[in-house]
Amino acid sequence: MEARFTQEGVEVRDSKNPGGPKLGFTNSEWDAFLGGVALGEFTGA
Template sequence: MTVDLTGAEWFKSSYSNPDGDCVEVAFLDSGLIGVRDSKNPNGSALLFTHGDWDAFTAGVLDGQFNRPHS
């Protein structure tokens, strides 16, 4: 699938270091959510449906992706 990302408004988390390399997110007009690497803004982006995005963010909030403590 090809999606035009030209007019996408990308943003970073407020927790991001303003000078650091981060993940950026855009809520696209097509109804998809784009995720890209801020170091490579012209590179490819991952695309998610709203359902997939909601499941991912719920998992983050629930701690499902926390690294195990050693």
């Protein structure tokens, strides 16, 4: 995965398929995601 920060927010893409689609997130959406990672919300348990 690759993430690129822009003025509008963050774009994420599959680094194995750089010509493929990108997902776009606002800064607040990205901050919420990072907060969830820090709290362990994505452990799959």
